[in-house]
Amino acid sequence: MGMSQVTRQIKDSLDGMPVHVRQLAEMFRKHGQKQQRNTGRVDDLDATDVPEALRDGWKKDSWHTPDRVVGTGKSNRPYPAEYLDADYIEQHIRRFDGGATRFYKQDSLGKYGPGNAGTTFVFPTSEIDSIIESAGGNRERLGEMLGLGKDFFEPGTTIVRADFSYDEIAGGNLRMPRxxxxxxxxxxxxxxxxxxxxxxxxxxxxxxxxxxNPSVGGTWGQFSEFTP
Known part of the structure; x- marks a missing residue:
């Protein structure tokens, strides 16, 4: 079975899935169409639940596996360009063309501000609503899906949603997490x-x-209270 058939079957099988999952399949399909690449498919990536697209975007004979990158420890991890294909990185960043979204606990936001040592992790604004919908109103599930912990959205906690425009995130050097x-x-x-x-x-x-203070907002970002 050719690569085009494989990618088409993967895409067709996900047609009924949430938008962010379908977009991941489409990205994988586009990678499969590339004729000239500086990478080879890596099938032995050993991080748990690595997305399929990552297997096709990993540079052959670079850092070998995600576990090796993670294992170097904080402050020592290499730049993504050292182990990811340039086209993969470009396609990933383009998913944020519609802006970026982040969730904060209001108490922490007021105490520490919007960034952790100057940086903040964000999700694509264009996909966040479908991600929230796929959690089905389950607060614990949504927290786990977003990597925030199952207790992040617990009742009684005031949550703030921050939406940043493309110009704001581009001006802030939007990039792949290291x-x-x-x-x-x-x-x-x-x-x-x-x-x-x-x-x-x-x-x-x-x-x-x-x-x-969500009613005030700031010079960057639109802030509002959020209830799952």
Missing amino acids: GNEGGANAQWIPGGYLPEGIPEAVFTVNPSSTGA
Whole structure:
């Protein structure tokens, strides 16, 4: 069976899935169409639940596996361009053309501000509503899907949703997470996806962004209270 048949079958099988999953399949299909590449497919990636697209975008004979990248430890992890194909990175960042979204606990936002040591992890605004919908109103499930922890959206906690425009995130050097960021936790894996296949990126957030008082907002970002 040819590669085009395989990618077509994968795409067709996901037609009934949420938007963010279908978009992941479409990205994989486009990678399969590339005729000239500086990478080879890597089938032995050993991180848990690595998205299929990552297997096709991993540079052959680079860092070998995501586990090796993770294992170098915070502050030592290499730049994504060292182990990811340039086209893969470009396609991933383009998913944020419609802006980026982030969730904060209001207490933490008021105390520490919108970034962790100047950077913040974000999700594509164009896909976040379908991701929320796929959680089916289950707060714990949504927290786990977004890598925030199952108790993040617990009742009684005031949650703030921040939506950043494309100009804001582009001006903040939107990029693939390296895993050295202050907000990178134990769920972080290389490739710009959470273990459940939800895309993420990071950017350098403007210190004037604020959501401590959602009714005021800031010079960057639109902040509003959020209830799952």
